[in-house]
Amino acid sequence: MTIEINNESGVAVDESRILALASFALDAMHVSPDAELAIVLVDEGAMEQLHVQWMDEPGPTDVLSFPMDELRPGTEENPTPPGLLGDIVLCPQVAETQAAAAKHSTMDELQLLTCHGVLHLLGYDHAEPDEEKEMFGIQRDILLAFALQERRRSS
Structure with a gap:
């Protein structure tokens, strides 16, 4: 899997954790x-x-996703085909504000937003209550499994 990270924010971020x-x-x-x-x-x-140009909404936002090949989630037996997933754009300054409100670290917020962006690239949305329940449930499961894996690695 090729994942490229480009930090143009002027904020020092642990790119390896986002990756x-x-x-x-x-x-x-x-x-x-x-x-x-x-x-x-x-x-x-x-x-x-970007928020004004693509969403026609004022002010900065936390994450934007720009799908390319419109890939969808696969299964163990049938993974998605190779292709360009697209771009995720994150704003560490907005993430920092949200992290303070949620009482967790900015890195935790950036990881949550990265997961959220990946799910949007795979076609998930949260415009409707049932979509939100599904997307946020998958997001929660991925973040919990990742945190568990990270704890095991550090022990």
Whole structure:
């Protein structure tokens, strides 16, 4: 799996942890190991421009996803075909504000947003209550499994 991270935000971020979570989430969703993903971290000004341009909404947001080949989750027996998943754009400054409100670390918030972005690239949405329940349930399961894996590695 090719995952490229480009930090243009001006904020120091542990890119290896974002990479590890993205890789874990893609594996959990049975995405082909030949799939490609780009993650870009931008500042609030750049995120606001993207938010206005693509969502027609003012102000910066936390995460935007831009699917390319419209891949969908696979199964163990039938993973997604190789292809370009697309781009995830994260804003560490917005993540920091949200993390403080949620009483967890900025890195935890960035990992949550990375997982959220991956699920959007795979066609999940949360516009309707049933979609939100499904997407947020999968997101929670991936984040819990990842945290458990990380704890095992550090012990």
